[in-house]
Amino acid sequence: MFTPDMLESIKKVEATRDARMGMEPRRMTAEEKDELLKAYHPDYRAEGFKEIKIGPNKGQKAPVELTDLLHSNSRLLGSHIDLNKIDYDVDVLVIGGGGAGSSAAIEAHEAGANVMMVTKLRIGDANTMMAEGGIQAADKANDSPVQHYLDAFGGGHFAARPELLRRLVMEAPDAIQWLNQLGVMFDKDTDGNMVTTHGGGTSRKRMHACKDYSGAEIMRTLRDEVINRGIPVVEFTSAVELLKDEKGQVAGAVLLNMETDDYFIARAKTVIIATGGAGRLHYQNFPTSNHYGATADGLILGYRAGAPLLYQDTIQYHPTGVAYPSQLFGALVTEKVRSLGAMLVNCEGEAFMHPLETRDVSAASIIRECTTRGKGVTTPLGSGVWLDTPMIEMIGGEGTIERRIPAMLRMYLNYGIDMRKQPILVFPTLHYQNGGLEIGGEGFTKAIPNLLVAGEAVGGIHGRNRLMGNSLLDIIVFGRNAGKAAAAKAREVTLGTANLNHIEEYAAMLNDAGVAQAGVSPLLLPNYARHER
Amino acid sequence: MENMVNVYFFGKKYSVPGDLTIMTAMEYAGYTLKRGCGCRHGFCGACATIYRIKGQNELKTCLACQTQVQEGMYVASIPFFPTDKRTYDINEIKADQRVMMELYPELYACIGCNACTKACTQGLNVMQYIAYAQRGELEKCAEESFDCVGCGCCSVRCPAGISHPMVGLLARRLTGKYIAPKSEHLENRVNEINSGAYDELIEAVMQKPITEMQELYNHRDIEK
Ligand SMILES: Cc1cc2nc3c(=O)[nH]c(=O)nc-3n(C[C@H](O)[C@H](O)[C@H](O)COP(=O)(O)OP(=O)(O)OC[C@H]3O[C@@H](n4cnc5c(N)ncnc54)[C@H](O)[C@@H]3O)c2cc1C
Ligand code: SF4
Ligand code: SF4
Ligand code: FES
Numbered sequence: 001m002f003t004p005d006m007l008e009s010i011k012k013v014e015a016t017r018d019a020r021m022g023m024e025p026r027r028m029t030a031e032e033k034d035e036l037l038k039a040y041h042p043d044y045r046a047e048g049f050k051e052i053k054i055g056p057n058k059g060q061k062a063p064v065e066l067t068d069l070l071h072s073n074s075r076l077l078g079s080h081i082d083l084n085k086i087d088y089d090v091d092v093l094v095i096g097g098g099g100a101g102s103s104a105a106i107e108a109h110e111a112g113a114n115v116m117m118v119t120k121l122r123i124g125d126a127n128t129m130m131a132e133g134g135i136q137a138a139d140k141a142n143d144s145p146v147q148h149y150l151d152a153f154g155g156g157h158f159a160a161r162p163e164l165l166r167r168l169v170m171e172a173p174d175a176i177q178w179l180n181q182l183g184v185m186f187d188k189d190t191d192g193n194m195v196t197t198h199g200g201g202t203s204r205k206r207m208h209a210c211k212d213y214s215g216a217e218i219m220r221t222l223r224d225e226v227i228n229r230g231i232p233v234v235e236f237t238s239a240v241e242l243l244k245d246e247k248g249q250v251a252g253a254v255l256l257n258m259e260t261d262d263y264f265i266a267r268a269k270t271v272i273i274a275t276g277g278a279g280r281l282h283y284q285n286f287p288t289s290n291h292y293g294a295t296a297d298g299l300i301l302g303y304r305a306g307a308p309l310l311y312q313d314t315i316q317y318h319p320t321g322v323a324y325p326s327q328l329f330g331a332l333v334t335e336k337v338r339s340l341g342a343m344l345v346n347c348e349g350e351a352f353m354h355p356l357e358t359r360d361v362s363a364a365s366i367i368r369e370c371t372t373r374g375k376g377v378t379t380p381l382g383s384g385v386w387l388d389t390p391m392i393e394m395i396g397g398e399g400t401i402e403r404r405i406p407a408m409l410r411m412y413l414n415y416g417i418d419m420r421k422q423p424i425l426v427f428p429t430l431h432y433q434n435g436g437l438e439i440g441g442e443g444f445t446k447a448i449p450n451l452l453v454a455g456e457a458v459g460g461i462h463g464r465n466r467l468m469g470n471s472l473l474d475i476i477v478f479g480r481n482a483g484k485a486a487a488a489k490a491r492e493v494t495l496g497t498a499n500l501n502h503i504e505e506y507a508a509m510l511n512d513a514g515v516a517q518a519g520v521s522p523l524l525l526p527n528y529a530r531h532e533r
Numbered sequence: 534m535e536n537m538v539n540v541y542f543f544g545k546k547y548s549v550p551g552d553l554t555i556m557t558a559m560e561y562a563g564y565t566l567k568r569g570c571g572c573r574h575g576f577c578g579a580c581a582t583i584y585r586i587k588g589q590n591e592l593k594t595c596l597a598c599q600t601q602v603q604e605g606m607y608v609a610s611i612p613f614f615p616t617d618k619r620t621y622d623i624n625e626i627k628a629d630q631r632v633m634m635e636l637y638p639e640l641y642a643c644i645g646c647n648a649c650t651k652a653c654t655q656g657l658n659v660m661q662y663i664a665y666a667q668r669g670e671l672e673k674c675a676e677e678s679f680d681c682v683g684c685g686c687c688s689v690r691c692p693a694g695i696s697h698p699m700v701g702l703l704a705r706r707l708t709g710k711y712i713a714p715k716s717e718h719l720e721n722r723v724n725e726i727n728s729g730a731y732d733e734l735i736e737a738v739m740q741k742p743i744t745e746m747q748e749l750y751n752h753r754d755i756e757k
């Protein structure tokens with residue numbers, strides 16, 4: 001239900017709709033984009049960042065909330081857990097039950113390793129489950145991995161690590177085929193051609209989808225496969241610290257049962273961090289599209305053990321988060337809504353930008369519209385611009401919304417808004433962690449020889465911005481690769497004696513720098529409970 | 534003051550702002566959620582919830598993250614329900630009626646009461662997709678169940694003990710793997726890549742200086 005002011009503004013949107021139907025708003029020049037980003041993108045707001053004072057990335061910046069966690073001590077500091085009482089002893093330990101972790105577990109199992117997974121909530125309670133839009137792969141005749149590389153490299157501001165990006169685009173078609181053979185139902189026409197669309201920043205239509213439940217369809221299939229294979233999955237259990245040995249290798253992890261607060265020791269020859277993103281840290285007070293457990297834990301664990309971060313200062317704000325109604329605040333409105341033809345329109349009914357600019361540019365442009373230009377629509381929690389969804393039905397024919405983006409339709413109908421008939425209000429939401437732990441082409445961290453990272457916890461695959469559809473792709477490509485590499489590596493590793501000396505050393509560094517925070521990290525869950533006293 | 538409503542979490546009364554969802558209202562009341570909370574945006578099915586409005590006899594099911602609180606709501610979360618997933622090797626089974634009969638024989642005990650459909654938090658025609666599964670119409674079952682988030686609310690209400698979301702999942706995997714037409718263009722591209730057709734091209738583009746990449750990127754042609 002819209003407010004009367006909103007309804008007034010909708011009339012203006014409707015008045016310009018027919019005229020807008022035939023036109024394509026101009027794309028910005030490279031210079032215009034640069035200026036816009038510098039002036040309006042949250043990554044350029046100095047007060048949102050703070051210098052990291054210790055460890056491998058000392059002297060670099062990270063979001064304030066992340067730096068504070070990096071400047072916190074382990075919850076195990078000073079505790080006397082018996083590290084020799086081993087509860088789980090495996091070849092490969094996968095931390096995190098999202099898409100990256102599940103792909104890794106399946107491949108490690110396929111390679112014959114003794115693999116187990118621990119995950120904070122349930123397997124599949126993860127950002128992967130929520131991905132709506134789709135997954136990229138250059139598998140059409142007019143496309144090629146080279147074109148895919150160019151799009152991703154440019155979209156990421158020429159900062160991606162070439163050896164990582166190469167793997168991403170070259171193994172993309174195989175990733176789609178692997179998923180398809182596991183039973184993922186991609187949108188196809190009757191001849192078997194994948195139905196592919198554009199995403200922001202793509203030069204070819206290479207976005208594969210499963211309606212707007214792309215991530216859910218992939219995640220539930222992977223989860224089913226993990227269970228079918230009998231891979232042990234320890235749910236409601238977080239990794240709270242990596243174990244190391246006297247050779248400087250990782251030796252497993254200390255686990256925390258989230259429900260009973262009991263600790264467990266998992267010994268492992270190789271460890272894969274697949275803990276995903278950081279949306280629930282609410283950088284710069286943004287709402288988030290992320291799941292409940294997205295608190296950058298893996299970055300903290302890895303960093304404390306000595307693994308460097310890369311591009312930890314670049315965050316993706318998805319241009320179209322829900323601005324209204326407040327019950328859905330921050331939830332994602334998939335980019336596919338724009339791929340299917342909906343334009344971004346201000347309170348006056350003007351299409352103020354091309355709807356398919358890259359995400360950082362689009363987010364900055366919406367922020368400009370709602371701030372200095374004063375052309376946003378006021379909402380109870382801030383402001384937003386219109387996403388003119390009825391255009392989708394005009395372009396694609398009646399029923400397109402229900403067929404192609406049913407989750408979106410359902411989400412809004414719950415609150416009495418029919419996006420087929422009325423436009424919706426959007427504002428940027430904290431969506432994706434572009435940066436993370438640095439890895440080499442084979443998936444290993446450079447500092448610790450038997451520690452791997454996969455998925456959103458990795459930095460460098462996409463550079464300083466990520467295109468829609470390249471993350472679902474990276475979790476499959478790098479997840480699978482990590483599983484295979486970890487299984488192979490486990491055959492060569494002999495573990496020494498597990499210790500937690502690194503958390504003592506870390507505490508000493510924090511002390512010397514005089515920056516130790518009062519709390520402990522990793523955070524595990526955001527503090528949402530309200531207490532009156 | 535905001536518009537407050539009275540709700541009962543596990544029978545205990547709390548006064549909460551009326552514009553919250555059940556999930557955020559529980560947090561407002563002081564709960565730190567561990568179970569029953571995953572994606573928070575309607576995709577994972579972790580937050581299955583059963584409620585009754587005071588004075589009404591109908592029991593309703595919903596997702597706590599997608600449902601606004603109401604005055605007099607008695608709420609109980611169902612963070613876990615013992616649905617029964619049968620395991621199988623996807624490469625060994627066939628897309629036919631027998632597979633359903635073997636893995637989920639209780640399907641045939643359905644009494645057609647439609648309680649599952651009424652309970653579905655996604656508004657799916659659950660009884661219909663179960664009927665398709667019984668008849669071995671796997672593709673239809675897959676389509677009809679596609680938007681299922683696996684919350685298990687249907688199974689909670691089913692007198693026949695059917696694990697509906699697991700049945701739908703099996704039908705979808707069989708459809709995706711065996712029934713949907715093969716993508717020739719995909720197979721071709723995988724073969725091309727494996728045969729090394731792009732190795733030199735990709736090496737070449739990886740070696741280019743940034744300025745040249747910028748040129749290429751800024752002037753690349755974009756498919757209409
Ligand atoms: C709403 C939404 C829509 C998206 N849409 C798209 C899209 O259309 N296309 C695309 O390509 N990408 C999309 N993305 C991005 C993409 O889905 C994610 O980046 C990707 O799925 C991350 O996968 P992951 O396996 O690395 O992390 P996740 O899927 O988040 O999995 C990480 C898992 O680790 C667990 N975990 C965290 N900390 C710990 C710990 N300490 N111990 C144990 N377990 C832990 C988490 O609870 C979680 O289960 C979207 C993201 C969101 C949020
Ligand atoms: S069919 Fe799926 S979404 Fe509907 S109630 Fe059952 S489990 Fe939940
Ligand atoms: S609730 Fe169970 S018995 Fe009733 S219609 Fe649904 S599947 Fe059949
Ligand atoms: S928490 Fe995922 S559906 Fe509600």
